[in-house]
Amino acid sequence: MKRTLGTCYYPEQWPSDIWAEDARRMVAAGLTWVRIGEFSWAKLEPEPEKYDWAWLDRAIQTLGDAGLKVVLGTPTATPPRWMLTRHPDMLAVDRDGRPRKFGSRRHYCFSHEPYKVECAKIVGLMAERYGPNPHVAAWQTDNEYGCHDTTISYSDAARVAFQGWLAKRYGSIDQLNADWGNTFWSMDYPSFDDVDLPNLTVTEPNPAHSLAFRRFSSDQVVAFNRLQVDLIRAQTDAPIAHNYMGRITDFDHFAVGDDLEIACWDSYPLGFLEDRVGADAARQRAFARQGDPDFQALHHDLYRAVGKGRWWVMEQQPGPVNWAPYNPAPLPGMVRLWSWEAFAHGAEAVCYFRWRQAPVAQEQMHAGLLRPDSVDAGVMGELAQITAELADAPDVVPVQAPVAIVFDYDADFAWAVQPHGAGLSYFGLVLDMYRGLRALGLSVDILPATARDFAGYGLVLVPGMMMLADDLKSALNDSGAQVIYGPRTGARNAEMGIPNPLPPAIPNLDVTVTEVESLRPDMPIPLASGGNIVNYRDVLAGAAQSVLQTANGESVAMRDGLHTYLGGWLDPVAMADFLRAACVQAGITTIDLPDGVRIRDTGNERFWFNYNSDAVTCHGRTIAAAGVLRETRA
Amino acid sequence: MKRTLGTCYYPEQWPSDIWAEDARRMVAAGLTWVRIGEFSWAKLEPEPEKYDWAWLDRAIQTLGDAGLKVVLGTPTATPPRWMLTRHPDMLAVDRDGRPRKFGSRRHYCFSHEPYKVECAKIVGLMAERYGPNPHVAAWQTDNEYGCHDTTISYSDAARVAFQGWLAKRYGSIDQLNADWGNTFWSMDYPSFDDVDLPNLTVTEPNPAHSLAFRRFSSDQVVAFNRLQVDLIRAQTDAPIAHNYMGRITDFDHFAVGDDLEIACWDSYPLGFLEDRVGADAARQRAFARQGDPDFQALHHDLYRAVGKGRWWVMEQQPGPVNWAPYNPAPLPGMVRLWSWEAFAHGAEAVCYFRWRQAPVAQEQMHAGLLRPDSVDAGVMGELAQITAELADAPDVVPVQAPVAIVFDYDADFAWAVQPHGAGLSYFGLVLDMYRGLRALGLSVDILPATARDFAGYGLVLVPGMMMLADDLKSALNDSGAQVIYGPRTGARNAEMGIPNPLPPAIPNLDVTVTEVESLRPDMPIPLASGGNIVNYRDVLAGAAQSVLQTANGESVAMRDGLHTYLGGWLDPVAMADFLRAACVQAGITTIDLPDGVRIRDTGNERFWFNYNSDAVTCHGRTIAAAGVLRETRA
Amino acid sequence: MKRTLGTCYYPEQWPSDIWAEDARRMVAAGLTWVRIGEFSWAKLEPEPEKYDWAWLDRAIQTLGDAGLKVVLGTPTATPPRWMLTRHPDMLAVDRDGRPRKFGSRRHYCFSHEPYKVECAKIVGLMAERYGPNPHVAAWQTDNEYGCHDTTISYSDAARVAFQGWLAKRYGSIDQLNADWGNTFWSMDYPSFDDVDLPNLTVTEPNPAHSLAFRRFSSDQVVAFNRLQVDLIRAQTDAPIAHNYMGRITDFDHFAVGDDLEIACWDSYPLGFLEDRVGADAARQRAFARQGDPDFQALHHDLYRAVGKGRWWVMEQQPGPVNWAPYNPAPLPGMVRLWSWEAFAHGAEAVCYFRWRQAPVAQEQMHAGLLRPDSVDAGVMGELAQITAELADAPDVVPVQAPVAIVFDYDADFAWAVQPHGAGLSYFGLVLDMYRGLRALGLSVDILPATARDFAGYGLVLVPGMMMLADDLKSALNDSGAQVIYGPRTGARNAEMGIPNPLPPAIPNLDVTVTEVESLRPDMPIPLASGGNIVNYRDVLAGAAQSVLQTANGESVAMRDGLHTYLGGWLDPVAMADFLRAACVQAGITTIDLPDGVRIRDTGNERFWFNYNSDAVTCHGRTIAAAGVLRETRA
Numbered sequence A, B, C: 001m002k003r004t005l006g007t008c009y010y011p012e013q014w015p016s017d018i019w020a021e022d023a024r025r026m027v028a029a030g031l032t033w034v035r036i037g038e039f040s041w042a043k044l045e046p047e048p049e050k051y052d053w054a055w056l057d058r059a060i061q062t063l064g065d066a067g068l069k070v071v072l073g074t075p076t077a078t079p080p081r082w083m084l085t086r087h088p089d090m091l092a093v094d095r096d097g098r099p100r101k102f103g104s105r106r107h108y109c110f111s112h113e114p115y116k117v118e119c120a121k122i123v124g125l126m127a128e129r130y131g132p133n134p135h136v137a138a139w140q141t142d143n144e145y146g147c148h149d150t151t152i153s154y155s156d157a158a159r160v161a162f163q164g165w166l167a168k169r170y171g172s173i174d175q176l177n178a179d180w181g182n183t184f185w186s187m188d189y190p191s192f193d194d195v196d197l198p199n200l201t202v203t204e205p206n207p208a209h210s211l212a213f214r215r216f217s218s219d220q221v222v223a224f225n226r227l228q229v230d231l232i233r234a235q236t237d238a239p240i241a242h243n244y245m246g247r248i249t250d251f252d253h254f255a256v257g258d259d260l261e262i263a264c265w266d267s268y269p270l271g272f273l274e275d276r277v278g279a280d281a282a283r284q285r286a287f288a289r290q291g292d293p294d295f296q297a298l299h300h301d302l303y304r305a306v307g308k309g310r311w312w313v314m315e316q317q318p319g320p321v322n323w324a325p326y327n328p329a330p331l332p333g334m335v336r337l338w339s340w341e342a343f344a345h346g347a348e349a350v351c352y353f354r355w356r357q358a359p360v361a362q363e364q365m366h367a368g369l370l371r372p373d374s375v376d377a378g379v380m381g382e383l384a385q386i387t388a389e390l391a392d393a394p395d396v397v398p399v400q401a402p403v404a405i406v407f408d409y410d411a412d413f414a415w416a417v418q419p420h421g422a423g424l425s426y427f428g429l430v431l432d433m434y435r436g437l438r439a440l441g442l443s444v445d446i447l448p449a450t451a452r453d454f455a456g457y458g459l460v461l462v463p464g465m466m467m468l469a470d471d472l473k474s475a476l477n478d479s480g481a482q483v484i485y486g487p488r489t490g491a492r493n494a495e496m497g498i499p500n501p502l503p504p505a506i507p508n509l510d511v512t513v514t515e516v517e518s519l520r521p522d523m524p525i526p527l528a529s530g531g532n533i534v535n536y537r538d539v540l541a542g543a544a545q546s547v548l549q550t551a552n553g554e555s556v557a558m559r560d561g562l563h564t565y566l567g568g569w570l571d572p573v574a575m576a577d578f579l580r581a582a583c584v585q586a587g588i589t590t591i592d593l594p595d596g597v598r599i600r601d602t603g604n605e606r607f608w609f610n611y612n613s614d615a616v617t618c619h620g621r622t623i624a625a626a627g628v629l630r631e632t633r634a
C-alpha cells in the first residue's frame, strides 16, 4: 500500500473557471484525492425535484481529467430550505424541547421517516448518475454524524420511533417494566405508547430508560446510514466511507462501520484540545499549538478497528480553526507531524480540510491550504515536505500491536447515563489507560466489544466496560493473554441492573466489588507504591491475590493467573507502574518515554513523535520540536 | 423514652418469599421500625380505581408478625402513569415554562385540584384499611415535600390558585397594588385575573410579588398535607409524620408540622456537604467522608422544634449515596456518629435508608444495610455497635438549651427573593451563627417565629428575620434574656416594604440602619477586635452603646441593656468573640472547641463528637477519629 | 456654559402634599433639573384612552414654581398591564423562544407595530399638553433602550419586520444569498419569507445572517425613537434627549443621537465594575468602592460625541445600588469624584438617581439622596461640597483632545457575531486602548464611524473596526494625523465576508494579514521590547517597516509614513510603550500616571482624579484618596 494525500473541495463555492487551475495545483502539490459534494444539495436540487447535475458533472470531469480521484459525498447533512417547508417537523428537538432550526447544518432528526425518503431519493439519483463514473473512486455518506450533538433528538418523530423500537426489543410492556425495575417509583407503563422520552423529568429518569433511549438513538444512525449505503452499493464497487467526528461517542461507530469499506475521521488536534480532550488547563496551555499527544492516536487506532483495517483522515486541520473557545495557530511542523502520525497508525490517506479558505459563511476563519485570495498558505511548505518524504517512504507493512484495548460504545452510553462522579466518562477512562500504554512506548490495537479472538496479544485491557457479555468473558478467559478488567467492568447487566452475583463475576477470578465511590478532584487516594486512585473507585473483596494496595493497605487490584481486576482509576504515576508491571508479566518490552514523546511501530518502521515545543533527547535520539523521526525496523 | 432504630423497606420491589427472612434479619439487627409503602401507588392501584391491597396486607402482616412496627407512607409522591393520561395538566411547570415530566418522582403540582382529589381517594382508602391495623404504628404523608425543587410551580393551575389566594389575602386589587407599590414601574393590575406568576419577567419582578408567590406556594404544601392528615386522623390514633428533606426551606415546615405529631427528616451528611451546605472547597475536602459538623445538628434542633419535641431521622445515610456531584464512602465510624448525634439531640428513632440496596432504577448506586445480593454491607458492624450501646444507655432526659435561635421560613423566603449579594441566604446566616454557638460548646434550641415565651433562655438570637412582628418585638423585649438581633432583622414590613421609622425599630434600642451593603467574598471588612464582617453589612447610627467596631471605628453592634443589634455577618473569628462575650453577659458557660469537635448535652448525658479524620485531644479527653464520647451529666 | 446638577423624581410615587417640600429641598441642595414621568404610564392612562393629566400638571407646576427645570420623560418603557390584554403578542421573545413577560419594565418588542401606535398616541398627547409648558425645559424619550438585553427580540413581529428589512436592503433573494455566501452549507433561501431569525440553529448561524439581524435590530431602535422625537419636536423647541445605559452597544447610539439634541447616559460605576467592565477579580476588588478608573470616562467621551457636544449624566449613582452581584457602598468622596469627572469631560448636567430611596418594589435597595424616611442620606454632604465648588468654578471652555479613537457600533456587532476567542469584544479592545491613552495622561475624543474630518488630531486610533469604508480609508490617509489601525481593522467587507485583496488593504501601507489567531488567557505572546500580545493576533506580512516584534522576531506592528497597522491586542505594558512611542511620533506630550490616577483637560482647567483608596503623590502633587484636584490651565 502507498500512502496518499488529498483535500476537501467545494467547486459549487467557486467560479467554474478556476476549477481547472485548482485541480492542477492540487496535483502539483502531490494530492491524490479530492472530496466534493457533501454540502451541495441546494445546488443539486434547487427546487423540489428540479435537479441540476450539470455543474457536478463538469466538476468531476475537470478534477478527474487533472488526474485526481474523487470522493463523492452525499449531501444529506444539509437539506435545503424548501425541505423545511415540505416537512416542518423534520427538525431534531433539543433536551429542552426546542426545535433545532434551519440556518446551519445537520438540521434533521434521524427518526423522521419522510426526510429519510427524501434522502433516499437524492442519494439514489446520485448513485445512479455517478456510480459508474470512473473518476468517482470512493463515496462518503452524509457528514460527521453526531456532530453538534445531533445524535439524540427529543422530537415527536423520535418518540414514536422509540416506542416502536421498545416494542420490538421487549415484546411486552410487562417485560419492559420488569427489565427496567419500574416498580421502584411507581414508574410502570400501561403500554408502549405511554413511554415518553427521558428528558425534562422532575429528577433523573430511570437509567434503564435513558440507556434504552441512547441505544435506540444509535440504532437510528445506523439505519439512516445503511439506507444510503444500500443505494450506493447497488450502483458501484467503489468503497463507501463515512467521516466520523472526533470524540463523538453517542452512536456505535462499529455498527455503522460494518456497512462501510473505509472508516474516515476528521482530525482537528488544536480545536479538540480546547473543547473535548478533557485535559486540565496546564496541559491545554502546554500543548495549545500541538494538540494532545494521545488523542489523535487513539482515534487512529479506533478507526483502524472500525474500518477493519481500512481508514483515512478525511479532514486534517491545516492551520487555525474557527470553532474552539480559542483558536491558535499550530506550531510550525505540526501539520507534518499529524500527517505522519496518521500514516504511522496505518492511514491510507490524509486529506486536508480545506483546499481554499472560504471568505464567507460559518467557517471563514478556518484555515485552508490556500488563503482566500488563492495564494499558498504557509502550510504548503510542510505539505511539500510531506510529499517528498512520502515519495521516499517504503511500502506500508501493517502489524498487530502487542497490546489491545476493548472499546465498547454501549459502555460509553452507560457511563454517560450514570457517570456517578461529575465529569467522569468511559472515553476519559479509556484515554487515560491508552495514554498510560503510549507513555511506555507501546503501539496499541483497539478492538470492538464483539471481538472474541485475542490471538497474538500479550495484554488485553477491558476498562470500564459496564456490560460484559458472558461469551466475551469466556473468550477472554480462554485467550491466553494477560487481561486487565475494570474499574467498573461487568458492573451492569444488559438492562442496566446490578447483576447478582455482584460484579465483576469473572470466571476464575475471585473478586467482588462490595462498594463503589466517586472522588472529588482534590481527594485522590494514595497508593502504597506511589501514585493515586482518582475519580472512581471499586472497593474489592475476594480471595484473589492483591497486587496493588492503597496506602491504608486496601486492595486496588487483584489477580488470579492471567486475570487482574483493577478497582481504581489510576493517575499517570500509578498507571505507569501498574501497566509496566503488567507488561513484564506479559513479556512485552516497554520504553519509558518523556512527556509529549511518543512511538508508533509498523511492520517495517518505527516512528518517534515529539509533541513538545522544544527538542527532546531520549534513548539516544534527539527529536526536534514538533519533530518526526522515522527509523527502519527489522 | 427509649431510643429506637429502623429502616426503610420496599416489599413491592422484592419477591414476597424473602419478606419474612428480611423481617427476621431486621429484628436481629436491633431494628424496631420499618417504613413502607411511600412509592407503591402503581402496585396499589395498577389501573384507575382497580385496587390491589393483598400484597400490602401480607407485607404488613409479615413485618408485624416478626415484631416490627410499621410506618406506613402515603404514595402520593409517585402517581402512576395512568394518572397523567387522566390529568395531563397535573404536572408542575418549571421557571422556564416547561412541564416537569413523568419518569421519576414528585411529578405533580400542589395546586392541581383534580390531582388532590385523586390523592384524597387513595389516602382515604389506605387510612380506612390500615388505620385500624395494630402493626401500623405510625404514618408518613407523601415523601420529602419540596425535594427536587418541587414546591414552586409555574403551571396554569398554580396561576389560577395564586390569583384566588391573592384575592383572599388582599381583598381588593387596589389594596394589592398599594401594598406592593405597583406604581413604581406602572405595574398596577386592573384585576386579580391580570396577575401572572413572577417568572420570565424582563428583569426582576417586584419583590413583593415574588414574596407573595412564595408564601402562596408554601401554603399550598400545607393544604396538600392537611388534606391527607385529616383523612388519616379520622381512622387512627397513630402518630402522623412527614419526612422533610435537608436544606429545603421553600415552604413553612412549622406550618406543616402543626398538623403532625412527629417531624422526621432525611439526613444525608455526605451528599449534603457536596451539594447544599455551602462550605468552601477546603472544608468540603476536609469533611468529605464525614459531613459538615453542624449541618445535621442544626436540622436536628430545627425538627425538634417543628415536631414540638417529637422527631426522628427517617432516612439516615448508611454508605455512599448516588446523587451528589461526588459520592465518597463515609469514614468508618461515621454512621455510628451520625446516629448518636441524632439521639443526643433528642431523636426518638433513627431509620436507615434503605434496607437493601436496589439493583435497578434511579438509586441503584445508593448504599443500603444489605448489598444487592442480600449480604450484609460493611455498615452492619457499626449498626451492631449502636444496638449494643443503645441497650446500655440510660433513658432519655430532655432538657432546655441555654441558647435559642429563632428560625423563620418567611425570612428565608424574603432573603431568597432579595439576597442583595450573590449566594447569600437566610439559612446560611443562621447556620453560621449556629456554628458559632456550637464552636463554643453550646447546645441550642430552635424556636419558630410564633414563639412568644422565652423563659429559661439566657440568650436568644434573632438573625436576619426580615419581618419582625410587633408582638414578637414586645415578647423579646419582655423576655429577660439577652437578645441579639440582626443583621437585617426587622428590615421589611409584612409586604416587603422598608418600614418607616427605618429598621430595626426595636423598642428601647436606639439603633437605625442608615445604609446596607453586600460584600465581595474577597472584600471582608476588618474589625478592630479581630475577625471580619463578610457578605452583608448594615451601617448603624443611633445613641445605643457601640460594642463592636470596624477597624475604622464604625459601629458594627450596638447595645442597650439586654438588647443588641448586630449589623454585620461575622466570620468565624469575629463570631466566636462576639458570641462568647454575649454568653458572658448572659451568664452562660462556654467551652472553646477545636474545629470539627462538638458537644451536645441532654438532661443526663454529655456527648462529644469528633468529625475529624484524626483523633483529637482537648479538655482532658481524647476522642477517636469519627468518634463519640458519652459522659454522664449531673 | 455653567455646569448644573439635578435629580430623578417620581411624584406619582409619593403623596402630593410632600411635593412642594421636596422641591424646596432640591433647590436648597443646589439642584437645577428634575427628571420626572418616565415610568408613569399607568397613572397617566389608567385605562385605555382614559387619561389623568391632573396629577402631572400639578407636579410640573409645583416643581417649576420652586424654580426647578423639568425634564419630562415619555413613559413607553413601562406600558401598563391593560396593554398586554390588548396586544398579547407585543412582548419581546428571548433567544430560547420564551416571551419576556409583564411584571417589571421594558416588556415590549421594538418591532411590534400596534405597540408603536400606542406609543405614538401617548407621546403625542404628552407633547401637545406639555410641549408649551415653560417649566418643561427638556424631554427624554423612553428609558435606557437596550437595558436588560432588550434590543434583540426573537418574536414573530421581529421576524416579519426583519424579512421586510432584508427585502429592502438586498432587493432580491438572489442578492442576499450571494452576499451571505449561502451556498456554503446549502443555506440558500427561496424567498425572503423563508429567512428565519438566527436563533436556535443547530450550530452557529451564518455570521452574515447574524450581523444583518443585529443591524436590523439596531435600526428598529432608531425608528422607535424617531417616532417619538418627531411628535415631541412638533410641539416644542426644548431639547430632546435619551438616557443611554452604560456598556449597551447592541444598537447604534450615534444613529439614535442624530435625532436628539442631547445625549444622556446613566452612570453606575460600582455596579458596572461588578457586572460589565470585564476587569479581573483583583481589579474588581481594588476598585470595588470606587469603580473602574476609565470606564466612566470612556462613556463620557463617547456620549459627548453622540450628543455632538451636548451631553449629561442623567442618572448618577449616589450610594449602593441594588442590582449588581455585590453592592458595596462607595468610598466617601467618590460621588464628588464621579460628578467632577463628568464635568471635566464636558457634561452640562449631572443628575442623581434618585431623589428619595423607594421603600417598595424593585429598587428599594437602591440608595437615593434622601433615605426612605426623607432624612438626608450621607451623600448630601458631598453634594453640598460639589454645589459650593461649582459656584466657584470658572465657565466651561471646551477644547479638542490631541488624540481620537473611532468608535463604530457596527464593528461591535461584528465582533459580537464573531469574537473568534471566548469573551473577546470590540468594546473591550477599545477600552484597553483608551485605558492605555489615559494612563499616559491624555484626554481623548471619540469619533463616530462617519467622521471624515480629523483636523487637529495628532493621533487617531482605529482599533478593531472590522468594516472600514473606502472613503474613511481615504479620509484617514489624507488626515495628516498619525493613524493606528487594527488589530482586525478592515477585516471584513460590508456583508461580513473576507475582502480580496486581504485585510487590511490600507492605501500606501504594504501590510497583509495572512493568518489570525486567538489566544488562551494563559498564553500571551511575549514581545521583544517587553509586554505581550494577548487575546487576539493578526499575523502580518508585507514591505512596510516593522516597528514592533514578538520575542521570536515576528512583526506585530508595521508602519509606512504616518500609518501603522497594529496586529496584536496589547497588554498594559506593551500598550503603554507602543502608544508612548506613537505620541512621540505625533508630537504629543504624555505623562506616565500611577495606576488609578487620571487626568482630564478642558480649555482652561486640568483635573486630577485619584481612584485609589489611598492618597497618591506623583508629579509634584498629592491627591487624596478618592480625591479631585482642579488646576487652572493656560
Ligand SMILES: [Zn+2]
Binding pocket: A144, A266, A315
Ligand atoms: Zn468537518
Ligand SMILES: [Zn+2]
Binding pocket: B144, B266, B315
Ligand atoms: Zn429520600
Ligand SMILES: [Zn+2]
Binding pocket: C144, C266, C315
Ligand atoms: Zn436607570
